Amino acid sequence: MTALLSVRDMSRSFGGVAAVQSVDLDVDAGTIRAVIGPNGAGKTTLLDLVTGFTKPDSGSVEFKGDQLVGLSPRELPSRGLMRTFQSARLVPSLTVRENVMLGAYRFTRARFGSDAFRLARSRREEKELTVRADELIDFLDMRHFADTLAPALPAGAQRLVEVARGLAGAPDLLLLDEPAAGLDDSETRELADVLRAVRTGGISMVLIEHNMALVLAVSDRITVMDAGRVIAEGVPKDVRGDPAVRKAYLGVDQ
Structure with a gap:
């Protein structure tokens, strides 16, 4: 199956600091792909690279078979890709x-x-x-x-x-940057119901989120980033127990 979104070898540095390093990411149609990691892992920068808000140093982004690198953010909605931001831009x-x-x-x-x-x-x-x-x-x-x-x-x-x-x-793919920020537990559970309903309706999603309860409740697959790199990828039950993931979040080997 050809991925709806395919990111390959995506890299970007700022002032000599590598924010995103050789990241690969695939999102299949009809799925929710979570991207998690500690603060500064490069998650939002990755979304900025995918959506044209930041130019990559190297790498490619294919969406529905078309190359997105070089397009401006305003061109993406007409192609079926929408996103939200860490801070609400209403x-x-x-x-x-x-x-x-x-x-x-x-x-x-x-x-x-x-x-x-x-x-x-x-x-x-x-x-x-x-x-x-x-x-x-x-x-x-x-x-x-x-x-x-x-x-x-x-x-x-x-x-x-x-x-x-x-x-x-009416996107084919919706990129969500921390949609649960500011929500209480009850609101987060309601958001999980909404995201599952959206997926059932045929819209795929990339979910950047710190709320692990939400991530584990809705994600089909999870990509874990730390210091700009992907350190783990898989289904929720496997990622949750990965030693590298626990070390990235807790700072200790578990």
């Missing part, structure tokens, strides 16, 4: 619904002129985006926040809005 002047709608704008055809004069196509597309946004807001059980301005949300809720915005673009 537009503060927009409501939750409007922020979610932004994720689906790749489906619109109306241009500035038609929008300015409120022509039929623009009105129709805005209605379609609103319906899609409300469906996702309901999916995340956040309807009570739909008309709330983004800055007024609790930090955990802002993370969920980012997830909804990513899903609004």
